Amino acid sequence: MEQRNISRSAKVLVYTVMILFTVLTVYPIFWLVLQSFKTNTDYLTHSKLAFPSTWYLGNYAFVMKQGNFLMFFKNSVIYAGVTVVAVVILSNMAGYAFAKLEYKITRLLHGLFIVGILLTLQSILIPLFLMVNATGIHNTRLAVLIPYIALGLPMGVYLCTDFEKSIPDELLEAARIDGAGFMRIFFSVVLPMCAPVSVTLAIITFTGTWNEFVLMSLMTSSEKFKAIPYMVGRYAGALGSDYGKLFTSLTVALVPILVFYAVFRNQITKGVAAGAVKG
Amino acid sequence: MTTKGEKRLAYAVFVLPAVIIYLAVVAFPTVFSVLLSLTDYNGGVIFGNPDIHFVGLKSYAWMFTEPAGNFYTALKNNMLIVAVSVFGQIPLGFILAYILSRKLIQRGNDLFQTMIYLPNVISSIIIGVLFNAIIYGRNSVLMDIRRFFNPAAVYTISDKPMVPILVVILWMFTGFYMIIFLANMQRIDPAVIEAARIDGAKESGILWYIMLPALSGVIITTAILAISGSLKSFDLIYAMTGGGPAGQTRVLSLYMYQSAFQGAPNYPLANAISTVMVLISIVLIIVTMALGKAFSEKEV
Numbered sequence: 001m002e003q004r005n006i007s008r009s010a011k012v013l014v015y016t017v018m019i020l021f022t023v024l025t026v027y028p029i030f031w032l033v034l035q036s037f038k039t040n041t042d043y044l045t046h047s048k049l050a051f052p053s054t055w056y057l058g059n060y061a062f063v064m065k066q067g068n069f070l071m072f073f074k075n076s077v078i079y080a081g082v083t084v085v086a087v088v089i090l091s092n093m094a095g096y097a098f099a100k101l102e103y104k105i106t107r108l109l110h111g112l113f114i115v116g117i118l119l120t121l122q123s124i125l126i127p128l129f130l131m132v133n134a135t136g137i138h139n140t141r142l143a144v145l146i147p148y149i150a151l152g153l154p155m156g157v158y159l160c161t162d163f164e165k166s167i168p169d170e171l172l173e174a175a176r177i178d179g180a181g182f183m184r185i186f187f188s189v190v191l192p193m194c195a196p197v198s199v200t201l202a203i204i205t206f207t208g209t210w211n212e213f214v215l216m217s218l219m220t221s222s223e224k225f226k227a228i229p230y231m232v233g234r235y236a237g238a239l240g241s242d243y244g245k246l247f248t249s250l251t252v253a254l255v256p257i258l259v260f261y262a263v264f265r266n267q268i269t270k271g272v273a274a275g276a277v278k279g
Numbered sequence: 280m281t282t283k284g285e286k287r288l289a290y291a292v293f294v295l296p297a298v299i300i301y302l303a304v305v306a307f308p309t310v311f312s313v314l315l316s317l318t319d320y321n322g323g324v325i326f327g328n329p330d331i332h333f334v335g336l337k338s339y340a341w342m343f344t345e346p347a348g349n350f351y352t353a354l355k356n357n358m359l360i361v362a363v364s365v366f367g368q369i370p371l372g373f374i375l376a377y378i379l380s381r382k383l384i385q386r387g388n389d390l391f392q393t394m395i396y397l398p399n400v401i402s403s404i405i406i407g408v409l410f411n412a413i414i415y416g417r418n419s420v421l422m423d424i425r426r427f428f429n430p431a432a433v434y435t436i437s438d439k440p441m442v443p444i445l446v447v448i449l450w451m452f453t454g455f456y457m458i459i460f461l462a463n464m465q466r467i468d469p470a471v472i473e474a475a476r477i478d479g480a481k482e483s484g485i486l487w488y489i490m491l492p493a494l495s496g497v498i499i500t501t502a503i504l505a506i507s508g509s510l511k512s513f514d515l516i517y518a519m520t521g522g523g524p525a526g527q528t529r530v531l532s533l534y535m536y537q538s539a540f541q542g543a544p545n546y547p548l549a550n551a552i553s554t555v556m557v558l559i560s561i562v563l564i565i566v567t568m569a570l571g572k573a574f575s576e577k578e579v
Contacts, residue, residue, distance in 0.1 A: 014378050127315065
């Protein structure tokens with residue numbers, strides 16, 4: 001590492017800032033995991049900053065069995081999985097047409113999607129709720145999936161159009177001369193070349209969908225269609241009577257996304273930057 | 280060779296699925312919500328219901344003038360969140376990104392970055408419920424700490440209920456701005472910085488004369504993201520305080536949600552709040568586009 005022109009004291013300051021921030025971020029999560037091993041009595045009668053007096057595993061058994069964690073997890077996987085696949089394919093398709101098949105209407109249609117990036121979900125919640133009720137799909141997975149896919153499209157179309165503009169026209173011309181139709185060109189030339197932007201888009205869409213709460217809560221009423229955020233959201237506002245179970249629910253809900261982050265952290269931060277570079 | 284008709288068909292096939300689902304689920308409801316806000320519709324059948332009347336701006340008038348001033352409380356809280364972003368997260372994020380991008384520390388760059396961004400991937404609902412238990416109530420961690428210093432301390436409801444929420448928001452999203460600044464700092468040509476260094480520029484000079492001017496556009500972008508982020512904030516407050524006590528920590532989105540879906544529904548009011556949110560978004564979009572144009576012209 002080359003020498004930088006900063007003094008020793010500046011270096012100490014810089015390290016202190018970074019370490020302080022890191023500890024502040026990580027400690028609450030570490031604390032949470034510790035509490036999941038306490039019984040309710042242990043939590044209430046001892047210092048809340050202490051380690052568990054005995055490492056109690058009963059909370060986990062409760063959350064997995066009575067808490068129905070696996071059912072919520074399955075729904076989360078279905079919602080996130082279907083949404084990611086649909087958003088990636090639909091965005092790439094539209095992006096290809098917007099970037100490579102020239103029509104005047106593209107300006108209008110593409111613009112409509114861009115406007116959607118800054119719109120907020122909450123401002124269309126009531127009409128969506130009414131529409132879902134009117135079409136009779138309330139309390140089905142479809143009532144959650146369709147809005148999820150639609151809400152993923154603005155960012156997806158923006159990223160894909162931008163990326164697909166960089167595919168050389170000569171390549172597509174060559175494929176066409178070889179007799180490939182538009183469908184063939186899309187699936188065997190464009191889509192494979194778009195792997196980088198597709199991965200970025202998949203990751204942005206996944207984290208957004210996995211953590212979404214209000215739409216999923218509103219569009220379904222039976223527990224069998226709810227996902228992980230609902231499992232945790234039940235504890236919202238009022239304090240739970242059993243802290244051990246509360247903290248264990250939170251911990252268990254954290255695990256999948258932490259694993260996901262550990263695996264894809266570089267792509268996640270890259271994706272966030274890509275989505276925000278141009279606002 | 281392809282014909283004109285084939286190309287047109289291909290365009291339609293590629294574009295229509297996305298356009299139809301987007302128009303149906305996002306664009307149409309946006310317009311629908313504005314229209315509903317001008318009626319007295321309050322649940323039940325919508326189409327062909329003779330009990331729905333056009334009432335003009337009545338709901339807006341009520342929203343702006345009702346004695347409790349709930350709308351202004353919510354709007355003020357939204358602005359507080361923007362303020363925390365602009366005066367807290369953006370400068371802090373900038374400093375952290377600067378330290379990381381200039382490699383002012385030799386070891387652990389990757390680890391620091393990963394850890395500081397971590398809260399952003401966690402569901403706001405989880406964070407909200409967690410900090411609810413840490414901050415509020417007789418059995419909270421905060422009370423434990425207070426009792427440590429003063430055994431006679433008793434739990435009281437704070438008279439500044441937004442403060443804990445703002446602290447958590449600062450805690451949670453600073454890493455987001457750090458990542459955005461970091462990505463843009465890495466796009467600055469290192470040769471420029473190297474040249475300045477060879478000419479004897481100090482770190483402070485590099486920061487002031489190279490980094491800050493190069494990032495002026497990004498700083499404006501982050502401010503816009505802060506405003507749209509504030510409009511989108513819902514889950515965290517819902518889970519942390521539920522908008523309480525007495526609606527004092529509500530933001531616009533939560534005020535809208537509670538007007539429509541909790542207690543006795545008041546759809547006209549909720550739709551009026553939604554419309555205000557849409558209007559703020561539209562202003563943001565126009566500002567973003569104008570700025571985008573201004574900056575791209577500058578680059579040319």
